[in-house]
Amino acid sequence: xxxxxxxxxxxxxxxxxxxxxxxxxxxxxxxxxxxxxxxxxxxxxxxxxxxxxxxxxxxxxxxxxxxxxxxxxxxxxxxxxxxxxxxxxxxxxxxxxxxxxxxxxxxxxxxxxxxxxxxxxxxxxxxxxxx
Numbered sequence: 001x002x003x004x005x006x007x008x009x010x011x012x013x014x015x016x017x018x019x020x021x022x023x024x025x026x027x028x029x030x031x032x033x034x035x036x037x038x039x040x041x042x043x044x045x046x047x048x049x050x051x052x053x054x055x056x057x058x059x060x061x062x063x064x065x066x067x068x069x070x071x072x073x074x075x076x077x078x079x080x081x082x083x084x085x086x087x088x089x090x091x092x093x094x095x096x097x098x099x100x101x102x103x104x105x106x107x108x109x110x111x112x113x114x115x116x117x118x119x120x121x122x123x124x125x126x127x128x129x130x131x
Contacts, residue, residue, distance in 0.1 A: 055112070
């Protein structure tokens with residue numbers, strides 16, 4: 001991983017962290033000192049983003065039924081060292097409120113992500129780990 005940006009599409013609030021060639025994390029667009037342990041936790045959460053299953057997107061699928069109106073509530077943008085990019089867009093809650101719907105790289109599947117991981121990342125966006 002080279003960088004991670006958490007973004008709220010409604011408020012346009014963002015929080016980004018980047019890693020240099022020595023592996024040290026920083027928050028280049030933020031004021032304050034980054035809690036590097038929390039930066040590592042953000043990176044681990046993104047890399048291991050747990051999901052329960054997927055739902056196939058068909059021509060009959062209405063994405064707004066899954067909370068994508070149009071962009072969802074939250075996005076995770078990832079830059080790899082080889083300049084590849086990936087994006088995870090989080091929609092609404094599942095009916096049980098224990099998971100979120102999500103789209104990965106615009107693929108033709110809706111992922112059902114575990115709520116704890118997404119809630120953790122949302123907290124980091126709203127209250128960045130800076131001192």
